Amino acid sequence: MYKLFFLILIMLPFKMQAQDQIQDQLLKRTFKNYHESAPRQRRLMQMKDAPLLVKMNPLAYLGAGLMFVYQNVISEQYAAVCNYETSCSEFAKISIEHYGLIKGILLGASQLQTCLPQAHLDHLEIGLTEQGKIRNLIHWYE
Amino acid sequence: MNKFLALCCAFLFCFLASAQLDTAFLMHLEKLRLKDDHFHYLKQLPQADLSVQKLYFTYHILYEQDTALIRLSKAYPEALDDPKLLYRLSLYFLPQTDGDREKWFACVDSLKWSGKAALLNHYYQSANIKGLPFPEHMPDELLARGEQMKKVFKKKAWLAAMFSAIVPGSGRWYAGRRRLALGSFFINGLNVWRSVESADHLGVRNPLSLVNFSMLAVFYVSNITGSARELKLVQSEHRNQFLYEVATFYRLYYPMEQ
Numbered sequence: 001m002y003k004l005f006f007l008i009l010i011m012l013p014f015k016m017q018a019q020d021q022i023q024d025q026l027l028k029r030t031f032k033n034y035h036e037s038a039p040r041q042r043r044l045m046q047m048k049d050a051p052l053l054v055k056m057n058p059l060a061y062l063g064a065g066l067m068f069v070y071q072n073v074i075s076e077q078y079a080a081v082c083n084y085e086t087s088c089s090e091f092a093k094i095s096i097e098h099y100g101l102i103k104g105i106l107l108g109a110s111q112l113q114t115c116l117p118q119a120h121l122d123h124l125e126i127g128l129t130e131q132g133k134i135r136n137l138i139h140w141y142e
Numbered sequence: 143m144n145k146f147l148a149l150c151c152a153f154l155f156c157f158l159a160s161a162q163l164d165t166a167f168l169m170h171l172e173k174l175r176l177k178d179d180h181f182h183y184l185k186q187l188p189q190a191d192l193s194v195q196k197l198y199f200t201y202h203i204l205y206e207q208d209t210a211l212i213r214l215s216k217a218y219p220e221a222l223d224d225p226k227l228l229y230r231l232s233l234y235f236l237p238q239t240d241g242d243r244e245k246w247f248a249c250v251d252s253l254k255w256s257g258k259a260a261l262l263n264h265y266y267q268s269a270n271i272k273g274l275p276f277p278e279h280m281p282d283e284l285l286a287r288g289e290q291m292k293k294v295f296k297k298k299a300w301l302a303a304m305f306s307a308i309v310p311g312s313g314r315w316y317a318g319r320r321r322l323a324l325g326s327f328f329i330n331g332l333n334v335w336r337s338v339e340s341a342d343h344l345g346v347r348n349p350l351s352l353v354n355f356s357m358l359a360v361f362y363v364s365n366i367t368g369s370a371r372e373l374k375l376v377q378s379e380h381r382n383q384f385l386y387e388v389a390t391f392y393r394l395y396y397p398m399e400q
Contacts, residue, residue: 109360110368113329114314114322122319126239126383140378141371 042071045093054101067093083119085133088112094138107141163187168197177205195221203234208242211235215249222253229259236262236389239382258396265388269381287387291380294318299370306369310362313369317376326365333358 045064047055054060071089082088092108099107120134127135171180180201187194195218202210211231215222222228228250235246247266255263261277268274268288272295276288297316306313311327314320337354344351 105360106364106367109364110371113326113361113365114319114368114372116321116325118321119325122321124379124383126386127379140375 042068042090044068046097049097083115083117083134084111084136085129086136086138088115091136091138095141098138099141111136163193163197172200172204175204180204192218192221196224196227199227199231203230208235208238208246212242212245212249215246219250219253222250225257225259228253228255229257229262232259232262232266233389233392236266237382237386243385258392262388262392266385269384281391283391284384284388287384291384294377294380297373297377299373302373303366303370306366310365313366314372317369317373319372319376322372326368330358330361330365333361 045067047060047064050060067089075089080087084091086094088108088111091111092104095107096104098104120128120132123134129135168180168183171183184194184197184201187197195214198214199211199221202208202214211234215231222231231246231250235243237243238246243266247263264277268276269291276285280288302313302316304313305316306326309327310330311323311325313323314326315323333354337351337358340348340351340354
């Protein structure tokens with residue numbers, strides 16, 4: 001009787017390990033399409049190609065710093081998820097780098113006021129990514 | 143002498159055999175997507191042969207090398223006299239949205255189109271040229287989308303901007319983005335309320351009031367410019383969706399012939 005008990009006790013971890021493997025495979029197969037992408041890298045705004053006036057202006061660095069703090073500290077705290085493929089803050093940053101301050105701010109503000117939970121319902125299938133995010137490539141706004 | 147002749151025949155046979163196309167092997171490479179092996183095999187074939195150039199087209203379609211396809215079509219336009227190949231390539235490029243479609247149809251503009259390839263070209267041109275009618279006997283599945291696209295193309299960006307200037311968000315509603323219009327209206331309304339309240343209670347010259355007014359100005363102006371831009375994006379989206387549906391329809395009902 002004791003032998004049987006010890007046999008079951010020894011075999012139990014192997015059975016549990018096998019079950020874990022089966023469970024892992026089931027989970028992988030079920031959630032195949034919902035894999036987590038690599039964590040986003042929020043870099044500081046680049047002033048490399050900016051005019052000299054912008055490079056010498058301390059307010060430009062202040063703004064870049066505030067954006068960096070928001071993206072890497074504040075936004076991470078409440079797990080902000082944007083409906084757009086490029087998030088609103090990142091889009092504003094890229095727009096300012098690409099198109100300059102005024103057009104960049106206007107583009108960023110325009111996207112911010114349209115970033116709603118049901119915004120993707122207004123777009124056709126071709127305007128959405130596979131994950132259901134709204135496509136917003138920067139060269140579309142030239 | 144006989145030995146010499148036999149050797150010459152053997153040499154010729156081997157030479158010709160090595161340059162012959164092994165279709166079964168090629169299909170095997172395509173099926174398994176062995177890109178490097180596929181490329182090396184094509185390199186061994188006589189490059190000046192037009193049929194080999196057509197195989198290069200198939201290779202680039204398989205591995206989605208759009209730039210190479212466009213370059214090849216400029217270098218070997220005579221290979222595109224084959225209507226089946228032209229149909230296959232047009233079907234491949236029609237749903238592309240990253241600019242390669244425009245490059246493709248521009249680069250093959252001067253070719254003689256026939257059959258289904260001409261039909262695809264007609265769809266592309268009708269989606270891009272204002273006023274050009276759709277092909278005759280257009281399938282019902284595509285007609286609805288096409289009509290919707292034409293309706294959106296009739297709208298004007300300056301009208302959308304004007305509507306947004308009068309009532310924030312109405313320009314987006316005109317463009318067809320109803321939910322975004324409501325969001326825009328709400329945010330601008332909130333900004334107005336906040337600015338009025340801060341001016342009322344704190345005074346116009348108060349720094350907080352100035353911040354509120356500047357935010358109101360930024361959001362209001364971005365709402366106007368955004369509405370005009372949104373309409374252009376909506377038109378582009380409808381065009382892309384229509385061409386994507388055309389490509390899907392023809393791929394389903396008229397699959398590419400080898």
